[in-house]
Amino acid sequence: MSKPAVGFVGLGAMGFGMATHLVKEGYPVHGFDVFPASVERFQAAGGIPAASLKDSAEGKNYYVCMVATAQQAQSVLFAEDGIVQALPQNATLLLCSTVPASYANAVAAELQSRGRADIRFVDCPVSGGAKRAADGTLSIMAGAPEEALQSGHDLLQAMSAPGKLYLVPGGIGAGSNMKMVHQVLAAIHILGASEAMGLAAQLGLDAHQTAEKIIGSEAWTWMHENRFPRMVEEDWNPGASALTIILKDAGIITSSARQHRFPIPLCSTAEQIYLSALIQGWGPKDDSSMVRQYYAQPIAEVKSAASAEEQSASLQLVLDLMLGVNLVATAEAVSFARYLKVDLAQFHGLVAEAAGASRVFINKGLEMIEGRIGENAPAGSQTVDEAAARLETVVQKARDLHCPVHLGNAALSALYMARRHGLGSEGSTSVIKVFGRD
Amino acid sequence: MSKPAVGFVGLGAMGFGMATHLVKEGYPVHGFDVFPASVERFQAAGGIPAASLKDSAEGKNYYVCMVATAQQAQSVLFAEDGIVQALPQNATLLLCSTVPASYANAVAAELQSRGRADIRFVDCPVSGGAKRAADGTLSIMAGAPEEALQSGHDLLQAMSAPGKLYLVPGGIGAGSNMKMVHQVLAAIHILGASEAMGLAAQLGLDAHQTAEKIIGSEAWTWMHENRFPRMVEEDWNPGASALTIILKDAGIITSSARQHRFPIPLCSTAEQIYLSALIQGWGPKDDSSMVRQYYAQPIAEVKSAASAEEQSASLQLVLDLMLGVNLVATAEAVSFARYLKVDLAQFHGLVAEAAGASRVFINKGLEMIEGRIGENAPAGSQTVDEAAARLETVVQKARDLHCPVHLGNAALSALYMARRHGLGSEGSTSVIKVFGRD
Structure with missing residues (x-):
């Protein structure tokens, strides 16, 4: 026919x-x-x-x-x-x-x-x-x-x-909302990949070894795995995915969130940092160039002089940074999707197979969507306070190194807000409660 | 003797x-x-x-x-x-x-x-x-x-x-805590002054006229009045107050806040932007040079081609940005001071006469300290939703101009959080409740 x-x-x-x-x-x-x-x-x-x-x-x-x-x-x-x-x-x-x-x-x-x-x-x-x-x-x-x-x-x-x-x-509208809440994660993880690799460089870690560990760990994001090769090759012109492209999507997300008066602290922080880079002239470059916002030299040239033990401790900091950011990013995306009445099971399935995926989203996101938080959290879950403790160690270490960690800092604020609202000893997925209930 | x-x-x-x-x-x-x-x-x-x-x-x-x-x-x-x-x-x-x-x-x-x-x-x-x-x-x-x-x-x-x-x-410890909570405001307002003047430049406003209006309005901060002359003169080397100095104080604040697991989203956002500027080599320069993080050319050279009416509307956006940021900064500083058991009446009197002062702190800060919030807010007070509405208009306009507004964005997230916790129709001072109760 x-x-x-x-x-x-x-x-x-x-x-x-x-x-x-x-x-x-x-x-x-x-x-x-x-x-x-x-x-x-x-x-x-x-x-x-x-x-x-x-x-x-x-x-x-x-x-x-x-x-x-x-x-x-x-x-x-x-x-x-x-x-x-x-x-x-x-x-x-x-x-x-x-x-x-x-x-x-x-x-x-x-x-x-x-x-x-x-x-x-x-x-x-x-x-x-x-x-x-x-x-x-x-x-x-x-x-x-x-x-x-x-x-x-x-x-x-x-x-x-x-x-x-x-x-x-x-x-x-439902299709566009579905894409938008997916992009919340994409916009955060693109910057998150650079933030993790920039901190790794500041810690003196070898870029390739660090990336390999991240990819094999709970801290994995699709964006990190995808962007990392371009970060080390500094293959930024003209750019497989220009900064202006994710900025366009971020603009749709933050405008919509403002129309709904819904807080998306991590995604909007990422957008602000993208705008800062735009002012510095990075708009046409590949978004993996954002690593330069965290470390001023090529990360591939970092050579570690530290002992294996020290390197292992430093690597754990990088993983903890991503785990903390990915946790709050998951809470932010799920709560915004829920608010928009997006089909959450479909959202979870779609993200898990797409560019917004992270292992934290796949696991913790499912717990949030299925309501397995608070009293219903799986036994032995990390608490909000424990998640905050790990992340604050990273943020303090980054501060000591004069390394920005924009997303890590914003995620930590959200965890502290959760604590200040009496959620400190609940499972870490309860951080979603700081985004309110519908 | x-x-x-x-x-x-x-x-x-x-x-x-x-x-x-x-x-x-x-x-x-x-x-x-x-x-x-x-x-x-x-x-x-x-x-x-x-x-x-x-x-x-x-x-x-x-x-x-x-x-x-x-x-x-x-x-x-x-x-x-x-x-x-x-x-x-x-x-x-x-x-x-x-x-x-x-x-x-x-x-x-x-x-x-x-x-x-x-x-x-x-x-x-x-x-x-x-x-x-x-x-x-x-x-x-x-x-x-x-x-x-x-x-x-x-x-x-x-x-x-x-x-x-x-x-x-x-x-x-009480003296050091008092200085520290004062510096929360100082650290925010130093960046806030640059953010306001950078946005003004992006809006095509004359720098001197804008500063004069700010100084004569409810949006006034001591830091804005003090830093503005250096911003337009670009008198940044060696710097009357180097970026590294406020970074040192910010480091004391954020480290202490982390020890207490207390959220200070605006102050810690300011610190992250200071760290970004440090990576770009601005450490030894005067902190008023932060205006360059928002506008890449000298702000004194901006010449407006807009009508008086358009300029007046643009100026209102700049004032609304500062009013929104100063409101949440006040809530952040007062709640952190209260948590640290700082004498709040003394804190208020001290700040009002010092470098951390803002007209919003003097007025709204006193209402927060005296518990005149929620049901007890003065009749006719602006609500959380109204404060959010004004600030979101600015943040959206800045976005349309590709101008970062790091503090405006963080303040807006706090107002939205307040709304999501059911405080939207309360007086805007109720935003302090998102920082939790003691």
């Missing part, structure tokens, strides 16, 4: 991969981009060039929007001669851009108010990077009314890996 | 002023310093040069220690041929250095264990800078047993301004 024609806008790093993958899958894809060179490149890869937005949408029963921002989406969707005006009755419109949930809802409302409620609109941000986009193995978080989800299902399936198409309950 | 001989160690910027002032007051002062040049300079100013520590202390019934750190104090006091060994029976020993309260207590304990409980030891850090030291108009926070306070009273009086000798109840 021949595949239906698909309109596509946004042929950047991600969009180009997604669109050309659909071409390979046999879809006639009519691609448009504001940069003519991108359209030509798409044509060379087998795509059908669209002469205009209108041309890309006219007569297409399926449309994928993969522009970079909500602002761009608003312009391509609703401008004079834009997509919505040109789409036929009952067309399916997939908004794959990462946008605030409030914006996805605004699109649905505007379709309604313009008399185009017939359009089957799906809020379906993606995750996984340019390579997985080109391979059709993205993670996709899709929220929409049932009819729209069904009609978009084949296309969504074609772009995602087996088991990585998440049909998110809650309708329009 | 002739004045008694006084031993003095530590002839740095502060100590030199204090010692020469005592000389002017008619005290025979025997001064010592590890730098022979300082001793010679002291001699030229009318002081009596001591050939050694032992020489400075032997036969002196009064002794002033004004070295820079607890580590130095430990060395000069208790080393072989040190001060304690040489002092006569019942001598009065004034420790004027800024040290952790725990160190002041350790000195008292060591005097006891060495069989020198006869020494009348006073824990009496000073504040006010080199000029007031030389004029004998310092603020002094003195804690000790009654007998020691009485015997040190004349000397303490000679070095302090009328009404600025604070006899702090609570014995040894």
Whole structure:
């Protein structure tokens, strides 16, 4: 059976991969981009060039929007001669851009108010990077009314890996919220990877040995494992993942959190440090360059003169830093997700297999989600006070070395807040209670 | 009546002023310093040069220690041929250095264990800078047993301004704690002044006009008024008050807070940003240079092209930033002081007349101290939610401009935490409740 024609806008790093993958899958894809060179490149890869937005949408029963921002989406969707005006009755419109949930809802409302409620609109941000986009193995978080989800299902399936198409309950906005709470962890762990390796360098530890230990330990994060090679190679220009990209996502998170007046101290601290680096001119560089915010020389050149015993003690400090930060990051993400009424079991499953993963999230996050905290915490769990004690030793040592530990410090404040609210002797997962109850 | 001989160690910027002032007051002062040049300079100013520590202390019934750190104090006091060994029976020993309260207590304990409980030891850090030291108009926070306070009273009086000798109840450690909680505000407001002026520059506001408005408003802080001229003149080398100095004080505060497991999110955030600047090489520069962490060009060169109305709206954002930060800083300092059992009425009076002052502390701090919060807040008080709403508008605007607002962000998190604990509709002073109760 021949595949239906698909309109596509946004042929950047991600969009180009997604669109050309659909071409390979046999879809006639009519691609448009504001940069003519991108359209030509798409044509060379087998795509059908669209002469205009209108041309890309006219007569297409399926449309994928993969522009970079909500602002761009608003312009391509609703401008004079834009997509919505040109789409036929009952067309399916997939908004794959990462946008605030409030914006996805605004699109649905505007379709309604313009008399185009017939359009089957799906809020379906993606995750996984340019390579997985080109391979059709993205993670996709899709929220929409049932009819729209069904009609978009084949296309969504074609772009995602087996088991990585998440049909998110809650309708329009739910997909974007799911991606957003995932990115809370991603935004923290990107800086956390640099903070850990910067402190390791200040402690005189060998970078490769330290990274190996982290990867094999409870302190593991996906971001640390992914970013570490670029940190030591200092492969920062032009950057596989520029600082400005995580800053864009962080901006969506913190803006949304402010709209809800919800505290996300670690994620917003990370954003502030990203902004500081931006002022210093690091915006276009790979985000793994943030290690330079903690240690001013190449970390690969650190040579340890310490005894094996001293090195082992120093390594434990680095692990404790990550364990403390990852614990509070988990509490922050889970509490924000719960507040947003995100399906928590699905959230846990998705994160565990994605870029926001940490071993602490996988284990402690599940305990938080399942309510195994306080009296119900597993026997022998580390307490809030014990978690604070380990982290404060690291923060003090970093202070003695004049090494910033922005996230470690913010996490420690949260643990102390928990203690000040009478939670010191509860299991460490009870730190989630400082974020309030819903 | 002739004045008694006084031993003095530590002839740095502060100590030199204090010692020469005592000389002017008619005290025979025997001064010592590890730098022979300082001793010679002291001699030229009318002081009596001591050939050694032992020489400075032997036969002196009064002794002033004004070295820079607890580590130095430990060395000069208790080393072989040190001060304690040489002092006569019942001598009065004034420790004027800024040290952790725990160190002041350790000195008292060591005097006891060495069989020198006869020494009348006073824990009496000073504040006010080199000029007031030389004029004998310092603020002094003195804690000790009654007998020691009485015997040190004349000397303490000679070095302090009328009404600025604070006899702090609570014995040894109480003076150091009083200075420390004052410095919580100082450490926050130094960065706060730069954050406000950096945001003003990002908003395109004229620096002088902005500063004038701040100084005349509820957003005033002593530090802003004091640091602003150096910020615009970029008079940073060698620096009237080097970044390393406030970092030293911040280190005492955060170490003590960690010992008590007490959260001080704003002060510890400020310290982290100071550490970041240290890595970038700003340590020896004046702390007013921190404005460069927020705006990369000279702020005095900003020329506004906006209408009067737009400028007025932008100015309000800067004032709201400071009001929000100063509110949470006040809550943080008052709650930490209360936890440490510092005399709060005295604390309030002292801060109001010192470098940690802000108009918000003077007004809202008094309401917190007097328990006029929650149900007892003055009628018509701004609520926690209203304070959050104003601050979040600023933080969002700063984000749109890619301007960091480290303190604004941390203060907003504290307000949101308060909201999440059900305090949103209480008076904004109720934000102190997130720091817990004692």
